Amino acid sequence: MSPTHFERAAEATPPMLAKKIRGLSDRAIAWIFVAPTIFLLLAINIFPLIWTIRLSFTNFRVNRPNAEVQFVGLDNYRRILSDSDIWLTMQTTAHFLIWTILLQVLIGFSLAYLINKKFRGNDLWTTIIVFPMMLSPAVVGNFWTFLYQPQIGLFNYVVGFLTHTDPSSFSMIGDVNLAPWAIVIVDTWMWTPFVMLICLAGLRSIPGSIYEAAECDRASKWRQFWTITLPMVLPFLMLAVLFRGIENFKMFDLVVQLTGGGPGSITELTSINLKREAFEKWRTGYSSAYAVILFVTVFGLASIYVKALNKVKER
C-alpha cells in the first residue's frame, strides 16, 4: 500500500525535532504506545492460537489429565473432514446463512430505499428500527422462546390470528420442519437493521447530480434504479453480506438460547456442534482441529472483508 497522507506528513516532520526540544524520540514513543497492545495480543491471541494448533495434532482430553498425550498427526483433521455428521451441521449452517442473508438484504435494502425518500421524522424511525441489533442476543433469544410458545406466545397468536389457524397447533421451536425457520426469523428480526444502515450509507453517498443527469436523458425510474442506484450501492451491500456471512457462520448465542440446537440436531449450527465436542464430550485435541478449520475459514473470509472495506473507504 502506498504511504498515506499522514505517513508522508510524519516523514516530512524533522525527525529530531521532538528530541531536540526535550523528551523521548518519536520512535521510542511509538514503541511505548504500541507495546502494551502487542503484548496483550501475544498473550490472549497468538499464544492460545499456537497452543490450539499444537493440540490439534494430539489426542489430548481435558477430563483425563493423567492419560498419556499422544501425537496423532493429521488424524483429527482427517476424521473431521470425512465425518458426515459435521458435514450435516455445515449444511444446517448454510441453510441458516443463505436465508438470513437473503431476507436481510431484501428487507434491509427496501427499508433503506424508503428511508432515503427523506420523509419527515426519518431519523427518529431509523433509530427505533436499529434497537434490536444492539441488544444482547442471548437475552433476546431466550425471550423469543416465550413468544414462540404454542398457545400463550405472542408470535403464535398473531400468526394464528392472521392465518385463521389454531395458535396451539404449531410449535416453532419444537417442530422439526419449523425450527430451522424459527432461528431464521429471529436472526432476520435482529440484524436487518444492520444491512439497512449500511445500504442507507450507500444510497446517501450517491450524488444527486447523477440522477439529475439521468433525468435529463429521460431515463426511466426503473432504468435509473438498475443502472445507477444498484451499482453504486453494490460495494456497500457486499460489505454487509460478507459481515453478516462471517457473523452467522460462527453464530452461537442467539440460536443456543432459542433452540439449543434442537429438536434433535436440526438446528445444530457449527459453533453449537463445536461446543458439544469441546465442552461436553471434552475431546480437546479433536475439537482443537475443528477450531483451527473454523479459524482458517473465518480468517480467509475476513481478508476478503477487509478488501471490501478498503474499496468502500475509497468512496
Added chain:
Amino acid sequence: MSSYSITEPSKRQKWVAGSLVIFYAVVTLMPLLWIIATGFKSPSDAIAYPPKVVFQPTLEGYVNLFTTRTRATPEMLVQAGEPKTWYDRIVRQYDMVIAGPSRYGERFLNSVIIGFGSTFFAIVLGTAAAYAFSRFRVPLKDDLLFFILSTRMMPPIAVAIPIFLMFRQLGLNDTHAGMILLYTAINLSLSIWLIHGFINEIPIEYEEAALLDGYTRFQAFYKVVLPQATTGIASTAIFCLIFAWNEYALAALLTSGTAQTAPPFIPTIIGTGGQDWPAVAAGATIFLLPVMIFTILLRKHLLRGITFGAVRK
C-alpha cells in the same frame, strides 16, 4: 441542496415511504415492548390465552427477580406477623416469605464491573496504539491492523478452547480479572480501528505547530490530539461497553459463579413450574434499557461503529 431539485421525492412518495417504514418499525418493536410489558404482569397474566394487552400492572416480576422466596406454613405466616413492606405484601399473596436476595444483583454488578473495566483498558491501550499507527511509521502496520481486526471475527467457541486451558493453568477461570483481560483483548480491535479513523481526521498541522511551540510529542498528544478526539473516543467506548455487556458465549463457558455476568444468568431464572416469565422479562428489561439509551446517544456514530470505521456517512 438546491431549493428545487427534480430528484426530490414527491409528497405522495414520501407519505407512502413513511407509512411503510413506520409500519415496519412498529412490528419490529413489538417483541421489545412485549418484554417490557411482561415484566409488569402477574405470572398468570403472562401466560394467559389470548395474550393480554391490557392488564393490571404489578411489580411481582421485579420482586421475584431480586428475591428468593420460600413457601411458609400457616403457623409461620402467623408468627411472621403482618407484612411490613410492599414487597412483603406481594409475596404474601402466595403464602410465601422472602428468604433473601437473589443472585441477580450480583450478576448485574459483575456485568457492570467487567463491562466498564474492559472498556477502560481497551480505550486506554487502543488510543495509544491508534495514535502510534496514525502518526508514526510502525513496521508491518497494515498486517498488524488486519491481524488485530481478524481477532474480533474469530468464532468465540473456538477461542474459548485454548483460553479455557490457559485460564485454568493461571487460575483465572471464573474471575473478574480473567474476563476483563479477555474482553479487553477482544475490544482492542474495535477501539484501535475506530480511534485510528478518528485520529486520522485530525489535521497533523496542529501537532506540528505544537511541536514547534516547544511541546514534546507526549504533550502534543494529550494537549492537542486527545481533546479533539474526545467525541470519537467516547462513542468508541460505548461500543466497547455494549459488546462486553452483551457477550454471552465466552461468559457462559468461562464463568459459572463468582464472575458470571447477566446474559448467561437471565435465562436460568426459574420459577415454580417452568420459567418465571415476568421475572425473566424484568431482568431483561433492566439489562436491555441501558443499551437502548446508549443507542440513542450513539445514533450519529452507529455506522462507523458497526463497520470498523469504514463507512463515515
Added chain:
Amino acid sequence: MSSFISGLMRFRRGAWEMLASIMIALGVVMMMQPFALSLFSYSFLVTLIGTMMFIITSHFPE
C-alpha cells in the same frame, strides 16, 4: 480478462488477490454444499491455500 492474466504474469497484487479471494470463496462453498462428501473433505485444503495465497500476494506491488 487479458489484463487479469497479465496481472498474474507480472505478479501484480490486484489479480492475485482476486484469485486468492475466489479460492477462499470456493473453499467455503465446498465446505457447505450438500452434494458430495468428498468436496467437503477437500474444502479445508482449498480455503487454507487460498488464505495463504492471500497473505503472501497482498504484499505484491500494486
